[in-house]
Structures are given as C-alpha cells and as structure tokens.
Amino acid sequence: xxxxxxxxxxxxxxxxxxxxxxxxxxxxxxxxxxxxxxxxxxxxxxxxxxxxxxxxxxxxxxxxxxxxxxxxxxxxxxxxxxxxxxxxxxxxxxxxxxxxxxxxxxxxxxxxxxxxxxxxxxxxxxxxxxxxxxxxxxxxxxxxxxxxxxxxxxxxxxxxxxxxxxxxxxxxxxxxxxxxxxxxxxxxxxxxxxxxxxxxxxxxxxxxxxxxxxxxxxxxxxxxxxxxxxxxxxxxxxxxxxxxxxxxxxxxxxxxxxxxxxxxxxxxxxxxxxxxxxxxxxxxxxxxxxxxxxxx
Amino acid sequence: xxxxxxxxxxxxxxxxxxxxxxxxxxxxxxxxxxxxxxxxxxxxxxxxxxxxxxxxxxxxxxxxxxxxxxxxxxxxxxxxxxxxxxxxxxxxxxxxxxxxxxxxxxxxxxxxxxxxxxxxxxxxxxxxxxxxxxxxxxxxxxxxxxxxxxxxxxxxxxxxxxxxxxxxxxxxxxxxxxxxxxxxxxxxxxxxxxxxxxxxxxxxxxxxxxxxxxxxxxxxxxxxxxxxxxxxxxxxxxxxxxxxxxxxxx
Numbered sequence: 001x002x003x004x005x006x007x008x009x010x011x012x013x014x015x016x017x018x019x020x021x022x023x024x025x026x027x028x029x030x031x032x033x034x035x036x037x038x039x040x041x042x043x044x045x046x047x048x049x050x051x052x053x054x055x056x057x058x059x060x061x062x063x064x065x066x067x068x069x070x071x072x073x074x075x076x077x078x079x080x081x082x083x084x085x086x087x088x089x090x091x092x093x094x095x096x097x098x099x100x101x102x103x104x105x106x107x108x109x110x111x112x113x114x115x116x117x118x119x120x121x122x123x124x125x126x127x128x129x130x131x132x133x134x135x136x137x138x139x140x141x142x143x144x145x146x147x148x149x150x151x152x153x154x155x156x157x158x159x160x161x162x163x164x165x166x167x168x169x170x171x172x173x174x175x176x177x178x179x180x181x182x183x184x185x186x187x188x189x190x191x192x193x194x195x196x197x198x199x200x201x202x203x204x205x206x207x208x209x210x211x212x213x214x215x216x217x218x219x220x221x222x223x224x225x226x227x228x229x230x231x232x233x234x235x236x237x238x239x240x241x242x243x244x245x246x247x248x249x250x251x252x253x254x255x256x257x258x259x260x261x262x263x264x265x266x267x268x269x270x271x272x273x274x275x276x277x278x279x280x281x282x283x284x285x286x287x288x289x290x291x292x293x294x295x296x
Numbered sequence: 297x298x299x300x301x302x303x304x305x306x307x308x309x310x311x312x313x314x315x316x317x318x319x320x321x322x323x324x325x326x327x328x329x330x331x332x333x334x335x336x337x338x339x340x341x342x343x344x345x346x347x348x349x350x351x352x353x354x355x356x357x358x359x360x361x362x363x364x365x366x367x368x369x370x371x372x373x374x375x376x377x378x379x380x381x382x383x384x385x386x387x388x389x390x391x392x393x394x395x396x397x398x399x400x401x402x403x404x405x406x407x408x409x410x411x412x413x414x415x416x417x418x419x420x421x422x423x424x425x426x427x428x429x430x431x432x433x434x435x436x437x438x439x440x441x442x443x444x445x446x447x448x449x450x451x452x453x454x455x456x457x458x459x460x461x462x463x464x465x466x467x468x469x470x471x472x473x474x475x476x477x478x479x480x481x482x483x484x485x486x487x488x489x490x491x492x493x494x495x496x497x498x499x500x501x502x503x504x505x506x507x508x509x510x511x512x513x514x515x516x517x518x519x520x521x522x523x524x525x526x527x528x529x530x531x532x533x534x535x536x537x538x539x540x541x542x543x544x545x546x
Binding site (some may be wrong): 134173176179180182184185186187188189190192193194196219290 | 359362365368385386387389390391396398402404405406407411414416417419459461531
C-alpha cells in the first residue's frame with residue numbers, strides 16, 4: 001500500500017486528509033461568500049471573519065434564548081446575520097460606491113475590529129464551547145480511520161450549500177442578474193433591474209454564507225470573538241488563488257487548499273501553516289487573475 | 297399623464313395634434329468637472345423617429361445617457377410621457393417604457409445569447425415575443441446557446457436590439473447601432489427600424505451614418521458643442537444640405 005511505502009500509518013494519512021477536507025469545506029463556504037460580495041460590490045470584505053464569528057455566537061444565543069437548538073440555528077443564524085449584513089451594506093457600504101476599493105477594505109476592516117472588540121468586551125477572548133448535536137454524536141470506524149459523524153456532516157453541508165449557490169448563479173434569473181451586474185451594473189440598472197437592491201441582497205447572502213460556516217464550526221471549536229480573524233487571512237489567500245469574484249474558483253480552490261494543507265501536515269508539518277500562501281505566491285506569478293479568474 | 301399639444305411641426309406647414317413622448321428643456325450634464333451638455337431643448341413626439349447627428353464629442357451619446365439616468369450630475373428637465381424623470385433612478389426610468397441600446401452594445405460575456413435576450417425585465421405590455429424576435433433576427437435563433445461575446449459585431453448588435461424589443465419598451469434610445477457593421481447588416485437594421493416605426497415605437501437614434509439615417513427619420517437634431525444647433529425636418533433635407541455640410545463634415 002502507498003501508505004506502507006511512505007512509512008505513514010493510514011490512520012494518520014486519512015485522518016489528516018479528512019481534517020483537510022473539513023478545513024477546505026470552511027474555506028470553500030467562506031471564500032464563496034467573499035467571491036459573491038467582491039463580484040457585485042467590488043469590495044474586499046474584511047469583516048467576513050467577524051460575520052463568521054457572529055454566526056457561531058448566534059448559534060449559542062439561539063440555542064440558549066430561543067431554545068430551537070442547532071438545526072434551527074442552521075437556518076435562523078444565517079438569516080439574522082445576513083440581514084445584519086444587508087443593513088450594513090445599505091447604511092455604510094453603499095456610500096462607497098464608485099470610490100477606490102481601498103475605502104471598502106478599510107471600512108470593513110474597521111467594522112471587523114468594532115464587532116470583534118465588542119464581543120471580546122462582552123464574552124472575553126477565551127471562547128465558549130458548543131456541544132455536537134446529539135443526532136450527529138459519535139462516528140463510524142471505516143477500518144483505515146475513524147470518521148466522526150459531525151465532521152462528515154460538515155463536509156456534506158458545505159458542499160451542498162456550494163452547489164446550491166452555484167445553481168443559484170448559473171441556473172436562475174436572479175443569478176443571471178448577479179452575473180450581469182458583476183460585469184456592468186449601470187447598464188443592468190438601465191434595463192430596469194433594481195441594482196442597489198440586488199447589491200444589498202448579494203451582500204446579505206455573502207454574509208449569510210459566512211454565518212452558515214460559523215454555525216457549522218460551532219460544535220467543533222471554541223466559539224471565540226477572534227475565531228474569524230484567525231481564519232480570514234487564509235480565506236483571502238484561497239480567494240486570490242481561485243480568482244477574485246469567481247464562484248467556481250472559490251469552491252474548488254477552497255476544498256483543494258484544505259486537502260493540500262492536510263497532506264502537507266503529514267509530509268512536511270513545518271510548512272503546513274504556510275503552504276497555502278506559497279501556492280498563492282506561485283499562482284500570482286504565473287496567473288495573476290487566479291486559477292479561475294478572468295484576465296482583463 | 298400624457299401631454300397632448302397642438303403644435304406646428306418644425307419645418308412643416310400643417311398643424312396636427314401630437315403627443316409629446318419626450319420633452320427635454322435646458323438640460324445640462326456634467327462628467328466630474330467637465331460640462332458636456334449646455335442647455336439642450338428637444339421634443340420628440342410619440343411614434344416619431346428622430347436622429348441626433350453630429351461630430352464625435354458633440355453630446356449625442358451624453359444626451360441618451362442623460363435620458364436613461366446614467367449621467368451622475370444633470371440639471372434641467374426631462375419629461376417622459378408627461379412625468380419628470382430628471383431625478384429618477386435608471387431602473388425606474390426603464391420601467392416607464394424606455395429601452396436603451398448602448399454604443400458598445402453591452403452584451404454580457406458571462407451570459408449566452410438566450411440569457412442576454414431574456415435578461416431585461418418586462419417594463420410594459422406589448423413586447424415582442426422571443427419567436428417574433430428570432431424571426432426578425434434568424435442569426436440569433438441559430439446561436440441561442442452561444443456565449444454573448446462569441447457573436448460577430450452584427451449579431452451582437454441584433455442581440456442588443458432584440459433584447460430591448462422583448463421588454464415592451466416603446467421609447468427606444470439607440471446609440472450608433474450601425475457602427476462598424478457590414479452593409480448587409482446595416483440594411484437589415486434599416487428594415488427593422490422601418491418595421492418598428494410602423495408599429496408605433498418612438499425612436500431616438502444617435503448616428504454618424506447619415507445615409508442610413510436620412511431616409512428613416514422624421515426629424516434630425518444636429519448637435520454641436522453639447523447643444524442642439526439645428527433641427528431639420530425630413531422635407532428639408534435638400535434645401536438644408538449646407539447645414540449637414542457645416543456640422544457633419546470632418
């Protein structure tokens with residue numbers, strides 16, 4: 001067997017592959033949200049990590065105060081956080097239409113600091129645990145590795161939301177509006193499409209995707225105010241590799257980078273934290289628009 | 297509410313009751329610090345086909361873009377079907393029955409022909425059906441699944457026209473639709489414009505190809521330095537030839 005040849009126990013290899021796939025699933029959902037937002041708003045949404053964190057905290061609040069549990073939170077948290085994102089777009093980001101991208105980046109960076117700072121003040125920086133839903137407790141022994149049900153669910157749910165988003169963009173009228181709006185929003189509006197409303201909804205949807213990832217991650221990590229800021233830099237690298245604004249690029253690259261990171265952890269552990277950035281540097285040199293991005 | 301007026305036709309000798317579809321008064325438009333339109337006055341009646349003629353930079357495209365709301369800063373008055381639209385958003389103006397065909401055609405590269413065709417929402421009843429449009433532009437029917445940017449220039453222009461005819465818009469703003477096209481395509485577009493005129497559409501056509509525009513239009517607005525310099529009725533083409541020579545010759 002390959003694993004014997006390499007002198008690596010299969011449990012270690014497949015365990016890391018599974019971990020990589022799970023990380024990749026989070027990268028995919030988060031970078032998908034960033035791609036949706038960048039595509040229509042041309043804004044590098046630095047607050048994305050904060051919205052991811054809000055999704056995780058919303059899961060805790062919804063369970064504690066509404067009593068509808070994890071499954072309800074999976075729907076309600078993205079809706080609530082997405083609506084919050086739409087409000088932010090309507091009252092803040094819209095004012096930056098037509099100005100340099102840098103202003104959007106600075107505003108969202110500031111927003112992230114305010115949101116995360118507020119939560120650190122309220123809940124501390126150490127984090128709060130959230131239990132795995134009882135329906136998904138335990139796992140299955142596959143012979144070569146132990147697969148926890150919840151982790152399998154994370155991959156399935158992430159892939160499902162990515163496919164749903166792809167279908168939304170490629171097979172629906174609203175998707176056609178979003179694609180056209182990415183190319184020429186002014187002309188689209190001159191055709192009678194309410195582009196400002198479309199933009200608000202797109203931002204809200206991108207934020208809701210971040211919150212969805214936050215709900216998924218809540219049972220497998222400590223929910224802490226800074227959990228998003230730790231992840232967001234990697235996610236930005238994934239978006240750059242995939243191609244800014246590319247839906248397909250975000251999903252494929254997200255999953256692939258998670259797996260590459262996992263494999264690197266097996267074969268060259270010291271490089272596992274930087275391998276994605278090395279790939280990003282190589283891609284930027286060879287194909288500046290990203291693997292799936294359109295060259296100007 | 298539409299405004300009915302008794303007005304002597306410009307350049308003509310008879311008086312007729314006509315409906316003002318578009319009335320522009322003292323329109324100024326600005327690009328940043330640049331002052332592009334200098335107080336345009338213009339009235340277009342329902343069912344008319346008028347041209348905006350002039351050299352590059354005379355303000356023809358800016359006039360169309362001002363009407364559809366794509367110029368950020370404009371002052372004056374634009375009345376469309378009796379309603380003031382100077383401060384209206386582009387999507388609101390479109391839903392008043394305006395179809396805009398931009399100079400660069402505006403075909404979306406990420407959409408195929410059929411998606412481009414079906415993209416603009418219906419803005420009024422009475423738009424042409426997809427079957428009618430494919431009959432009018434058979435090339436589009438053959439290439440309905442092709443990506444928009446794989447089309448030839450002529451096919452892109454046909455798609456840009458077909459796209460707004462499906463929406464039910466009855467005021468068409470067409471910018472340089474013959475630019476760079478083969479004569480056979482230009483002839484086809486002339487046929488289409490005649491058909492649209494017969495169906496009662498109101499058309500404002502920005503053109504440089506005077507030979508194309510002359511036999512189609514009811515009136516010609518000659519533009520120069522961001523203003524209307526002359527208005528020439530179709531009956532005056534021969535007697536006012538010197539005006540065309542003065543403003544349109546290079």
